[in-house]
Amino acid sequence: MYTQVFGNYLLNTGMVTTDQLLSAISTQSSAHVNLGTLAIHKGYMTASEAERIFILQTHQDKRFGELAVEQGYLTPEQVTELLQSQVPGYVLLGQVLIEQGVISATQMQNIVTDYCSEFEIDDLEEYEEQSDLVHHLLSDIDSEDEDIREYINEYLLLLFNNLIRFIGDDFTPLNVIKIPEVPTERCTSQSLNCSSFHIESALDMEPAVAVAFASRYAKDEFEEFDEYVRASMEDFLNLHNGLFVVNMSNDFSMEVTLEPPVTQDDSLFSLGESTYIFPIMFPFGIVHFICSVHSKE
Amino acid sequence: MVMDDKKVLISDDSVLARKQLKDILKHFGCSNFLEASNGQEAVNIYKEHNPDLVFLDIVMPVMDGVSATKEIIAYDASADIVIVSSVGTQAQLKNAIIEGARDFVQKPIQSSQIQEIINVRFGGH
Numbered sequence: 306m307y308t309q310v311f312g313n314y315l316l317n318t319g320m321v322t323t324d325q326l327l328s329a330i331s332t333q334s335s336a337h338v339n340l341g342t343l344a345i346h347k348g349y350m351t352a353s354e355a356e357r358i359f360i361l362q363t364h365q366d367k368r369f370g371e372l373a374v375e376q377g378y379l380t381p382e383q384v385t386e387l388l389q390s391q392v393p394g395y396v397l398l399g400q401v402l403i404e405q406g407v408i409s410a411t412q413m414q415n416i417v418t419d420y421c422s423e424f425e426i427d428d429l430e431e432y433e434e435q436s437d438l439v440h441h442l443l444s445d446i447d448s449e450d451e452d453i454r455e456y457i458n459e460y461l462l463l464l465f466n467n468l469i470r471f472i473g474d475d476f477t478p479l480n481v482i483k484i485p486e487v488p489t490e491r492c493t494s495q496s497l498n499c500s501s502f503h504i505e506s507a508l509d510m511e512p513a514v515a516v517a518f519a520s521r522y523a524k525d526e527f528e529e530f531d532e533y534v535r536a537s538m539e540d541f542l543n544l545h546n547g548l549f550v551v552n553m554s555n556d557f558s559m560e561v562t563l564e565p566p567v568t569q570d571d572s573l574f575s576l577g578e579s580t581y582i583f584p585i586m587f588p589f590g591i592v593h594f595i596c597s598v599h600s601k602e
Numbered sequence: 603m604v605m606d607d608k609k610v611l612i613s614d615d616s617v618l619a620r621k622q623l624k625d626i627l628k629h630f631g632c633s634n635f636l637e638a639s640n641g642q643e644a645v646n647i648y649k650e651h652n653p654d655l656v657f658l659d660i661v662m663p664v665m666d667g668v669s670a671t672k673e674i675i676a677y678d679a680s681a682d683i684v685i686v687s688s689v690g691t692q693a694q695l696k697n698a699i700i701e702g703a704r705d706f707v708q709k710p711i712q713s714s715q716i717q718e719i720i721n722v723r724f725g726g727h
């Protein structure tokens with residue numbers, strides 16, 4: 306998940322524009338991480354040392370690892386270890402931004418250091434940190450009720466995981482917008498109820514974005530906004546909310562009921578003060594997740 | 603295995619779910635489909651066409667999958683009903699089995715689940 310949150314961080318710090326990030330995310334899926342990026346990530350080389358090897362490579366027909374060993378930056382054992390290591394997504398995203406000339410390797414190294422420092426992260430690969438990162442992303446949500454905040458946190462962490470699982474990991478959540486009324490285009494909504502809160506959830510997107518979203522979800526090739534695309538949006542929202550219902554029952558012993566999803570076009574979605582839009586940027590466009598939570602107590 | 607002569611009834615209120623299940627079944631040689639968008643339609647179609655295999659979603663408008671199972675089994679005790687279950691419907695799934703459903707698959711449906719159901723009933727493809 307931190308790859309997605311990292312994209313949001315890059316936008317917020319002004320290091321990249323939305324278009325630059327979108328371009329990098331689109332390229333990311335077909336890119337392969339290079340040894341220099343890995344060596345910096347592992348702390349075996351500094352960005353300037355890696356840049357020196359990249360320059361040497363333009364003069365000599367040798368591999369990065371070979372030159373790095375020759376120059377004394379890496380041992381042969383470290384090269385073997387790097388070649389066998391797993392690559393976190395945010396490292397690849399950073400490399401693509403470097404290759405596209407948006408940032409330098411040194412800037413990337415500094416960004417990662419600042420990012421880890423701001424989020425108090427020792428090791429970005431630790432799964433446990435995901436929840437905290439999402440919590441930070443959602444810090445704009447104001448609910449006086451601590452329990453409600455926890456449920457929202459669980460709900461949205463699950464949403465991001467479901468997006469990764471069913472749509473793809475090439476997205477960046479943009480900043481949360483608080484708004485009482487939302488003009489929508491192709492909108493699917495669903496209500497969740499329990500004794501202590503009511504959640505109104507909705508997915509809204511432009512028709513062309515909906516076609517791409519549905520094609521990924523259904524693993525099909527839809528060409529226009531039709532009944533299958535609409536059903537895919539309903540199905541995803543219903544599946545996500547259904548999993549949340551199961552989690553609430555298992556983890557909090559709380560019984561939540563689910564209303565059938567409802568779809569409407571070009572309408573004004575009005576839910577009151579505690580309504581938030583979570584714009585989620587994919588290469589194919591922006592998906593708006595709308596969420597409103599009201600405590601019943 | 604000749605699947606062409608097997609009639610399969612798919613009942614789900616989601617047109618996408620019906621299409622996906624149909625696409626998987628076509629891959630295993632099925633071509634004779636009947637479709638219903640709610641439990642009552644499924645019961646009516648069953649009585650008219652006597653399909654060889656029935657897939658019933660649990661949560662449907664008008665009549666749910668559990669009630670439809672009960673009505674179909676009351677009409678034909680040998681009906682072969684497979685329940686298609688979404689997350690959060692485990693309690694209803696149990697009821698459907700009690701009412702006479704023979705099998706279940708969990709959404710999102712995997713091709714391998716359907717292959718097993720077809721193989722058990724109609725032999726290898």
